[in-house]
Amino acid sequence: QVQLVESGGGLVQPGGSLRLSCAASGFTFSTISMGWFRQVPGKEREFVAGFDWSDGITYYADSVKGRIAISRDKARNTVYLQMNSLQPEDTAVYLCARGDTSNRSVRDQNAYNYWGQGTQVTVSS
Numbered sequence: 001q002v003q004l005v006e007s008g009g010g011l012v013q014p015g016g017s018l019r020l021s022c023a024a025s026g027f028t029f030s031t032i033s034m035g036w037f038r039q040v041p042g043k044e045r046e047f048v049a050g051f052d053w054s055d056g057i058t059y060y061a062d063s064v065k066g067r068i069a070i071s072r073d074k075a076r077n078t079v080y081l082q083m084n085s086l087q088p089e090d091t092a093v094y095l096c097a098r099g100d101t102s103n104r105s106v107r108d109q110n111a112y113n114y115w116g117q118g119t120q121v122t123v124s125s
Contacts, residue, residue: 021080
């Protein structure tokens with residue numbers, strides 16, 4: 001049974017940092033793409049970062065490039081999202097997802113078939 005459990009969200013001041021974790025179970029990372037998305041009520045789910053197993057490359061949304069890094073620990077079956085220089089516009093529920101990007105872009109949420117429940121990130125002074 002595939003499960004994705006996010007943690008690490010919270011309240012942080014502008015300019016601060018957070019590291020989100022996504023603990024995966026029921027599968028291994030070897031041929032699976034993993035992504036982080038975020039969602040604000042009333043808006044479409046937005047791609048943040050992803051790792052595409054088919055080409056071994058990580059991808060980032062332009063809005064977060066240089067501030068956010070995705071990484072994975074195969075031994076722990078965990079994906080991380082290190083977020084620095086956070087701004088109020090980064091406030092959202094952050095979700096990790098597992099997918100098959102062999103025929104879809106890693107940025108396409110329709111490539112992902114399993115999602116975590118999300119963790120809230122609030123950036124405010």
